[in-house]
């Protein structure tokens with residue numbers, strides 16, 4: 798059985814709600830999926846999973862959350878070359894620039910992006926929940 802990790806940071810719950818839908822989508826396709834806050838994940842765990850969904854909202858000025866998520870993600874980068882991953886997250890007033898930067902960064906390190914990133918404005922609506930489920934399924 799395929800093993801998927803959904804690793805996320807969320808300040809006000811929007812990206813957390815997306816993470817649940819990502820895990821649901823993976824499970825519906827027959828995978829085992831675990832949801833992990835970014836503070837509970839590190840580079841030593843990357844090889845325990847067949848694929849990883851990373852979720853983080855736009856923070857600062859179009860950057861990843863800098864206290865926990867970004868240091869975790871930076872430390873994982875060397876292990877993500879060739880790894881099947883997907884990206885998701887919520888944003889507020891911007892136009893998704895943080896996700897374009899993040900996606901480019903992941904391509905540059907040679908990660909295998911299973912599908913396009915999923916972004917949504919503030920809380921995920923029904924459409925965004927379905928997109929998150931499809932993202933989870935794409936990792937299986």
Ligand SMILES: Cc1cc2nc3c(=O)[nH]c(=O)nc-3n(C[C@H](O)[C@H](O)[C@H](O)COP(=O)(O)O)c2cc1C
Pocket residue numbers: 806807808809810811812813854855856857858859860887888889890891892893918919920
């Ligand atoms: C400190 C801070 C910085 C933010 N910076 C951005 C930003 O640069 N661009 C943007 O579109 N939204 C920005 N937002 C809005 C959040 O991305 C948005 O509220 C998102 O839904 C939060 O997701 P969460 O509930 O998972 O924490 C920021 C919010 C906070 C609190």
